[in-house]
Amino acid sequence: MIGEKEGAGVDYLAEERAGAQFDLHSMKLFLAGGQHAYDVSKRMADLVANDPVFAKEDRVRVPRKEHYKNSLRKAGHAWKTILEQGLTEEESMKLRAFIDEPTYSDLHWGMFIPALKGQATEEQQHKWLPKAYKMAIIGCYAQTELGHGSNVQGLETTATFDASTDEFVLHSPTLTSTKWWPGGLGKASTHALVYARLITDSQDYGVHAFIVQIRSLEDHTPLPNVTVGDIGVKFGNGGYNSMDNGLLRFDHVRIPRENMLMKLATVTKEGKYIRSNKPRQLGYGAMVFVRQGIVTDASIYLSRAVTIAVRYSAIRRQFGAKDDKPEVQVIDYRTQQYRLFPLLATVYAYRIVGFWMKWLYEDVTERLNNNDFSTLPEVHACTAGLKSMTTAITADGIEECRKLCGGHGYLCASGLPELYAVYVPACTYEGDNNILLLQVARFLLKTLAQAGSGTKPVGTAAYLGNIQHLTSVNCKVSRGEDWLNPSVMLEAFEARAARIAVGCGMRVAKAPDSESAFNELSPELVEAAQAHCQLIVVSKFIEQVQKDIPGEWVKQQLEVLCNLYALSLLTAHSGDFLATGYLTSRQVSLAKDQQKALFSAVRPNAVALVDAFDHTDNYLGSDLGRYDGDVYTHLYKNAWKDPLNESVVTEGYHDYLRPVLKQQLWGPASKL
Template structure:
């Protein structure tokens, strides 16, 4: 972090020379990446507030036990809530604070899922009752949907809510082991209430999965209520990471809740047990889904940008090989192999930030349409949000791991910040929809859209290009030299043609099959790739739109153009087999794309450190000895090593019992022949 001083001595900036070569106004880029001047000011102020509060220190997370880690997360959450109340922080400021604390805890699901679901599915009367308590944390809620034996197939959930008209109550029950609620964050130890998804049964009829509020712990002493079994599911992947979250298990043994605890905005059960659908369209529930998924996409950019910041800074500091005649060894960032793996990830972090901004607009647009009972674009919105959630989280998880590898052996240390970052992020590939299943949903949308196009319906939004499918499936690329690939329209047509041709090929196979569902299953790998191509097109198109706009700040627009071209060409070369197999590109044109990609690496190189500086991550938030702003990597790796509990004693515990007998050959006795 800029300006940090230790013991009165200012730290040396080992990356000053890199920053001096930047060809753009970094502060302007910071404002752009924050989403505007207001957002930048809020983020900067709250980031510094968190970084300078000792309660939020996190350098020891990878060294302490799970119980200590969890207790510490409770302390941080409580301290944050105290600050929010004392300083009167707004909802925006509070959300930024929770993000910068950078430690998963029970409040994540309380604010992100429990309250969001109440807003989307509860009646006004129910919201008045429950939200008032939830907003002041008088109750703590979690989102209990996933079961031990059921995840993505929500319709297969086994937990039941059977209505008893004699008492005007629902009876919640977990009839099988696999019906145990499993994974909800905040459930294990913190939550007092759960938003439970269960099969609604009334008058001996199963009406499918609905949402119910169930109190699971006493508000007096936090003891689980009678016939409620609840606990933590155990240690998860990685040191620190997501282990500060109390992911839980929950079972009900015929637990009774009032009928009013069913969320009744979209459907209700009367006192007599009659099931009635509301006159409100069920599509109103889509708003919450779009909100959650746009947040996930925005978070993907944040996590990937953190990993890339660490890798870029360390690659600029680390020198390896090439030193001759008393010359310094070569900076790792100057090797083409490093650039080839690292710079596309940098461009991707920018791309995801931009598509995140667009999804924020999309959420506002969907909300306005829903309020006006306009549901015309919901299938397209569902498809693009599902697909973007899938590709951004998958690429980000893989990208964090790639950055760890790019940092060599030191990247494997928890001190690098990368193992914990990966462990904390990788669950995003599964929650809110398994990524492969989400892509199959996108594929179904593409096939349906092509059927509608054939009947004369014009597609909208991110699928609008399919309205031009005849042209896209017959046109040939006209690129004849590398620089032709810098034309935005050329890039856009290439991605549209690839996506359209892959979708059409799948649609034809399914249409020709005697059993379309069986054909869909058999063709699912190809359908997943077609869906991925469609989603990559969305990101490329939104990046191109943004890069063509005039932006304040010297050189900012030029840098975005470079990164946009690099992002698109990196996708094109990585997936060149798609472009070749569909017949849109020739091998020579792909070679031109590879040549132009290399030329773009040279454009990124002098700006690389400044481009990650623009993400404006504090040293506290990065939590990395390798990614420090000042580049003083080795000093802090060395200091950090001595903080490990193993180094608390010079002679290790266990020496006399186990190590000394080996060294003195007293382990086996005098007759041993070893």
């Protein structure tokens, strides 16, 4: 009965936690990225959880207009809190993350400001950044159009230079040139970083970036000849509907020439276009920053779903009762473990690759500052591929976790439908995932061609310099335990990635028209890119677990998760490994047996491994994923909060239900 479960402070998962075989606090520090990062996260999470303004439990029940207004209130309160408490940039980012509600400030800080840093001259930065940092202006990133997204070079908005007034004229010449989707644009932003075709002296110089004021700083009304609004309700209940994704059109809007971002190219007063001697790839810095953040976010969002699914799977009992014993915990069923534990290992893998990508961003930034552009092609491919892979797997993983929670997972009270709805746009923003994988494939083909000419591949593509060995060697695994050898695992993923890439490269090279062949082979090229990206994550996980890691049995747990992650990929993609001739069916079978053994190793630590993510109940927002495991009490209480339960007899009974029940559908009192 419900009343029997309402004991305050009872931990229904205590027995699970007592069986953990590693030092939980040390694992928390590892996942946070160290003591400092852990302290900042904990402090900001507590600050949000204890502030009633940031409450979010009812947001799936309110109409979109009220939901958006509440998001403005939270964003304003967040900024007030940041100023009053003197929070650092790091603390401010964490605060906004724990508020857990998409809003205009996300794009202001996450896209508008980084783009200014990456593409504006020092003089322009001195003019615009102080205003942006104070939020005296609110910016958005207006690139995507109604008719074009990933194909940036196909954008139609024009910026035509008028030398007589020293101004650019922004214009939307077609319906499909309407800017469409930029977050923060619909209702909040005062300025937009607009990507438009630069036309001067009757010549089109392609897409460039311009700062355009779109709303008055006095009363927030749209400026003359600017049409701007919200694009409408998106997928899901709460989800991304707190964000004012917008539409924008220009009717010959004039801006000063200086509003063109001129770090990489300039236009003189006379209208002469001058390209900077600096490589255009300098703009990649902001892109790398955004994409490394997306990979880190993937691990965070997936960790929330996995936490909910693991805790609920340990609470939920179904079937198998014998001799008056309780039913079996769902988490003990192998079918549940096969679907759930690889996702748990994936969270750890993505967290580790996120740490590495943070280093990658710092490294490429330092190189760019020193005019070293040597690693840019690899960094571009790496960030594109990892963004694509991690977001796709995370979106699918959140949905899988929802299904792993059975019928209750479909309730908004589980936290999973809203989590999925708010995350899934990541698969398309900052580059459509398939388009990004094809960019990785082009990089692989180019790297192979260069390697054939004597240029040694570096970084994540270094294995392509070992083609002769990788395309001829066969796997030496003869026992299941052999798969626990890091060098054996690494070679398997290198051989698979190399062989798929070489196969594609040979077919493209033999074709009379390489572009037509590239299009025809695009499904295989996507597979080559995916194999390359999976290799990156496996290799970075292996590198990490070979280091000294503090905490009792923490390293051992990470080794188990590393092996589980790699073997789960290998068995899921066994067709690739078999088709390329590297593995035999016997070796795949041994991999599956070893994977099953690793499930048994994870099982006693599963709840503690998700506890290590250190998510507060407030942040999870899930009755199923509560820390104390008191699931059914809170599901029951939550049901009564629904507006439909405000009246015992529903509104509409007298007008629509009663006539049906009383057989009065055609009577004088019927409204049907």
